[in-house]
Amino acid sequence: MSQLPLRAQLASALGRTAATLSRATGRGDGSVIGGRVGLMLEPDLLRQLAADRRLALVSATNGKTTTTRLITSALRQLGEVATNAFGANMPAGHVSALSTAKDAPYAVLEVDEKYLPEVLDTTRAGVVCLMNLSRDQMDRAAEIWLLAQKWRRALAAQPTLVIANCDDPLVTWAATGSARVTWVSAGQRWREDSWCCPECGGPLDRKGVDWACRECAFRRPTPSWVLDGEDVIDPRGQRWRLDLQLPGQANRSNAAIALATVAAFGLEPGHALLGLREVTSVAGRYTxxxxxxxxxxxxxxxxxxxxxxxxxxxxxxxxxxxxxxxxxxxxxxxxxxxxxxxxxxxxxxxxxxxxxxxxxxxxxxxxxxxxxxxxxxxxxxxxxxxxxxxxxxxxxxxxxxxxxxxxxx
Amino acid sequence: MTSHVRLVWIYPDLLSTYGDQGNVLILEQRARARGLSVETVHVRSSDPVPDQGDIYLIGGGEDRPQILGAERLRKDGGLNRAVAHGAALLAVCAGYQIMGSVFGGEEGQPVPGLGLLDISSGRGERRAVGELAAEVDPALGLPTLTGFENHMGVTRLGPGVRPLSRTIVGTGNGDGTEGCYAGKVIGTYLHGPALARNPALADLLLAWTVGPLAPIDDTWYQRLREERLAAVLPA
Known part of the structure; x- marks a missing residue:
């Protein structure tokens, strides 16, 4: 890591102090307040802390925290990884995570769906993974077609590698137009938000995981990674049994995305799986x-x-x-x-x-x-x-x- | 009158973002509890709207689906025919706006509606999000309306409709009234499962179809109503 400018070093150090105080006084884990203090002193702190790291952003409606944890667990085999493990997934949380592990060459950040465009623009992350988009907390969150449109614009403006679940039509639409995309067939259980084509509004015909618009050319791209029951098939056609400790189809889906993501960092599935299988509980979930x-x-x-x-x-x-x-x-x-x-x-x-x-x-x-x-x-x-x-x-x-x-x- | 109720849920693929299915499930439950048989049709936006239903339901949605829904319903004509035959209709949120002469699109542009209610809607300055409570038009004989609203719409009522209610808490149409009705067509900004907290409104739709209804066990409906009204109304 290159040296941070003095102002950023100071902002980062004061933020960590605030976080420590917050923890010591029992107010929380400190990850939000620490980042806020840092950003107040140096508004450019997130960009500076993210520079010169190999960074992956993880966003979706569901599975962000778990997938972030799976990717982190695998990448630790390559070196230290900065990550917002406590689910503080807005810029203050990102600043806090990065300044806590300021020498880590890798970073994996969970990002709130609404903040993805801003965080991507600030950090210029090399990799973005997108799993799913569905209705969620409508009284405060953006509506999801609108959100997909914002993702699409932000992704098209960057040379980022996008790892996207092509079984989700809205995610696919958001990722289409990006310079580089790795498509992963990670499954989609909830379909009530994707009966219509995000491109033209026409009906989507669906058969198994496959889907295609009846009225325009928009259709599911061919995946290079495929989740098939308990296994993931990699781009060379090799089949890997997941054997996760985390239960359920949704976590196998998260794992498929994680394997494709860490492959972009040069980690082969055989090694990556050793890390994925160590994860037993994520922020109390499944515990x-x-x-x-x-x-x-x-x-x-x-x-x-x-x-x-x-x-x-x-x-x-x-x-x-x-x-x-x-x-x-x-x-x-x-x-x-x-x-x-x-x-x-x-x-x-x-x-x-x-x-x-x-x-x-x-x-x-x-x-x-x-x-x-x-x-x-x-x-x-x-x-x-x-x-x-x-x-x-x-x-x-x-x-x-x-x-x-x-x-x- | 009949002992059979035909429910038609319009465009769940486009206009069902907020638990709108709840209204279908509640009408089914309240009809069956009275020994009525129920037949429900979910009409996708690529399919024609049948015009022989008794009660039609249409829900909320984002701007684009709302515009698409309005275009397809205008082209299809089935809903207009059904209402002309005397069918009842509950239109919620985006679906409510579609029933008027015009509503505001993504950029505020005017989009023509179905003209089933004498209203016109545009976009307000800020989003109305939160609990709503309102006194219903005494002519309908219904208890206080309770629900949740989440919209940016402002709706002007013309002389061809009556306000459904007057707001106590919340925004509704934006002029102190909430929703409106004309004949057997009811529109409301109470989004999603509006009937969950207003079982009497569900019964009004059913009674319009089958005539007077026997009372049923309303315990769980009433417990929810009481809690929500107590949470928002001044003591």
């Missing part, structure tokens, strides 16, 4: 916590696509606790509950809690899913007999549960 003889597995689901992924991981033979809030980070609007098909839960004991449990209760009632309403998470746990329990919660509900259990990984 199991114990209380009074009950083993609770915590699954995070922030939007309809995320709920489908969580249902894929949940065990149909186990009771399940669902917890829903509608604070700022969750989106204050609970309309999305009606986009999730809860009927898959019929036949399991279902307990409903969280600040917006009445919204969820009505949703389940209309879906014909029997449930029990509980005033608190603790009450829901106590109602169930000792044994294994699945828990699905949205963002702040999930954080509340983690706090109750001491944020253990």
């Amino acid at each position: 199991t916590v114990e209380r009074d003889g009950r083993s609770l597995r915590l699954l995070l689901a922030k939007n309809p696509a995320g709920w489908l992924e969580a249902f894929d991981v949940a065990d149909p033979s186990l009771p399940i606790i669902l917890s829903v809030n509608a604070q700022g980070p969750d989106g204050r609007d609970t309309s999305w509950l009606w986009d999730v098909d809860y009927r898959i839960l019929r036949g399991r004991p279902v307990l409903v809690t969280g600040e917006r449990r009445r919204d969820l209760a009505l949703r389940l009632y209309v879906a014909g899913v029997p449930f029990q309403l509980c005033d608190s998470f603790g009450q829901a746990v106590a109602v169930l007999p000792p044994g294994r329990i699945d828990v699905i919660a949205n963002y702040t509900a999930f954080q509340q549960i983690r706090t109750e259990f001491g944020r253990a990984e």
Whole structure:
């Protein structure tokens, strides 16, 4: 790494001090406040900290944190990696991550979807990976066709290598027009936001993972990496068994993107997989916590696509606790509950809690899913007999549960 | 009157971004709870709109899908025929604007609507996002409207419609009223699953189709209504 200008060094050091103070006083992990202080003193700090590193940006509606973690875990075999592991995915978090590991030759940053154009423009990242785009927190997030358009403009303006999931039509459309794209067939479970062609608005005909517009020439490109069940097939046709510790189809999808990404850094799948398989839990997700003889597995689901992924991981033979809030980070609007098909839960004991449990209760009632309403998470746990329990919660509900259990990984 | 209800959900592929499916599911549930049989058709935007339905539903969407939806519905003509035959219609958010004579496109350009409601819509200065509560026109005999709005629209009501309600909290049409109705056509800015918190509105649509309805168990609907109204209304 080349030496940072004096002002940037100072800004970066003061930011780290602020972060340390924030942690010491129990206010949080410090990654946001530290970056804010740094950016206040040197607005150009993110560009300067990103320069001369091999940087990958990771964005999507779902799977950003996990994919960032998978890529980081693999790249560590090549050298030190700076990363925003705590999910602080806006510029302040990026500054904080980069100044904490200021000599790391590699960096992998999770980027909030709305901030991707700005962060790409600032950092000139060499690699950008894009997994999926679907409805999410509509009361505060940009609408997704508009978002895809902003991605498309930003990507077309840079020589960046884009690693994109070509099974998602909106992601494909955003990446089309980039100078260099590696297409990955990583699957798409949630399809409700991609029945129409992003290019002309015509109907998309879909068959398996393949799709094509009925009215214009826009169609799924041929992938060079393919996720096929438990395996990933690389561009030479070699098949690699994933054997991840993380569960579910969504994580195999994230892993396929991660393998294609680290290959761009010169890391072969055989080596990369060793890193991917070390990841067991990401920011508390998929982790199991114990209380009074009950083993609770915590699954995070922030939007309809995320709920489908969580249902894929949940065990149909186990009771399940669902917890829903509608604070700022969750989106204050609970309309999305009606986009999730809860009927898959019929036949399991279902307990409903969280600040917006009445919204969820009505949703389940209309879906014909029997449930029990509980005033608190603790009450829901106590109602169930000792044994294994699945828990699905949205963002702040999930954080509340983690706090109750001491944020253990 | 009939014991069979035909629901038509218009363009879920274009105009369903905010849980709009909820209105379909709630009408189905409330009809079946009364022993009515229900047949639901999801009409994709590449398919013709059947004109023999009883209750039509159309939801919200982004600018581009809204413009595409309006163009296809105008060309198709099925929804206009159905309303002319006396079908009921609940139009939500972007779908509400489409029912007027004109609405604002991506750049604010005027886009022609279907002319089923005497309204015209344009773009406001700022986005209206948040809880909404409103007193319904007493002529309809419905309890306080509650829901969530998320739009930039401003809608002017012409003499051919009546305001659905007067806002207590929230923006609605932008002039102190929220939504409107004429005949059996209802439009509202309460987006997505508007009927979840307003089961009486669902029953109004059903009663227009099948006549007087027997009461049903409303516990979960009422618990949600009470919580939301208590959260937004001044004590």
